[in-house]
Amino acid sequence: MTVALAPGATAWRLEVHDELGSTSDHCIARAGEGVEAGLAVMARRQTRGRGSRGRDWQDPGGNLAFSVLLRPAEADGAVGLWPFVASLAFYGAILPWIHDPAQLRLKWPNDLLLAGCKTAGILIERGSDATGRWLVIGFGANLRAVPSITGRSLACVAAYGTAPDPEIVARAICAELDRWQAVWRAEGFASLRAAWLERAHPPGTRLVVRGESGQVEGSFVGLDEQGMLLLHCADGLKRISTGEILLLDRDAAGASGGTGT
Known part of the structure; x- marks a missing residue:
């Protein structure tokens, strides 16, 4: 139809x-x-x-x-x-x-x-x-x-x-x-x-970003002018362009997937 x-x-x-x-x-x-x-x-x-x-x-x-x-x-x-x-x-x-x-x-x-x-x-x-x-x-x-x-x-x-x-x-x-x-x-x-x-989840939310080269952990800061993720990590502010994002309090076990097209 x-x-x-x-x-x-x-x-x-x-x-x-x-x-x-x-x-x-x-x-x-x-x-x-x-x-x-x-x-x-x-x-x-x-x-x-x-x-x-x-x-x-x-x-x-x-x-x-x-x-x-x-x-x-x-x-x-x-x-x-x-x-x-x-x-x-x-x-x-x-x-x-x-x-x-x-x-x-x-x-x-x-x-x-x-x-x-x-x-x-x-x-x-x-x-x-x-x-x-x-x-x-x-x-x-x-x-x-x-x-x-x-x-x-x-x-x-x-x-x-x-x-x-x-x-x-x-x-x-x-x-x-x-x-x-x-x-x-x-x-x-x-x-x-x-x-x-x-x-979105509020600033300060603890996130893990998994990528091909490993993973980084930090606090959500926001987005930059190109839409990249801003993450405050132990070694400073990082801009993330791609990766799998997990919330530490709920997603650490792998709460991604489950929806698709």
């Missing part, structure tokens, strides 16, 4: 499938066919979902598996800033369903936490071919249930509020993406940065 959403900055067309292997793979394939920006794909059940760093995503049913296809202009070439647009949009779509808004927080660069446990994540992929440049953003959220993954602390919306129908969340994400893209283009990254920090 394909439905055109309400008129907005993007000509969104929502496809709802009973089952797909991967909503992001579906969008990438359609990008190769020359499909225009605004394709939005949701699956009621996803069989080959994936998360960040090549992890598989288990779908227990009733959760959100959703991806969108965009075709950024050259002016939007700052790929490193898209996680902030996407995470702010995701936050806005999930927040109305949480009883205590203070429980919902963003974790750099684009995870959503409930009471310190991961409940949603984003996977961004980009490329170009004969049809032009494309960007696929995948959104995965534990709405009704959490997958059983040993050693990971996960949460679902139903435990902290009311679990919405995934299609309602998908539609809200599209509207929120238009909203935050407009803010970015009108006001620059500074406004996105301020909005993101308002919704």
Whole structure:
């Protein structure tokens, strides 16, 4: 089923499938066919979902598996800033369903936490071919249930509020993406940065960053002007451009994964 959403900055067309292997793979394939920006794909059940760093995503049913296809202009070439647009949009779509808004927080660069446990994540992929440049953003959220993954602390919306129908969340994400893209283009990254920090875990939160060369530990300071993570470590302030971020109080056992596209 394909439905055109309400008129907005993007000509969104929502496809709802009973089952797909991967909503992001579906969008990438359609990008190769020359499909225009605004394709939005949701699956009621996803069989080959994936998360960040090549992890598989288990779908227990009733959760959100959703991806969108965009075709950024050259002016939007700052790929490193898209996680902030996407995470702010995701936050806005999930927040109305949480009883205590203070429980919902963003974790750099684009995870959503409930009471310190991961409940949603984003996977961004980009490329170009004969049809032009494309960007696929995948959104995965534990709405009704959490997958059983040993050693990971996960949460679902139903435990902290009311679990919405995934299609309602998908539609809200599209509207929120238009909203935050407009803010970015009108006001620059500074406004996105301020909005993101308002919704993130507070300064001073103890974090561990795991990367290819090892791990560093420190206190969250904020974001720099390019969106890099600022971490106060024993040997001074560090700027982190990539890595797996764990909250020491809740995530030390590996509370990443559990959502995917």
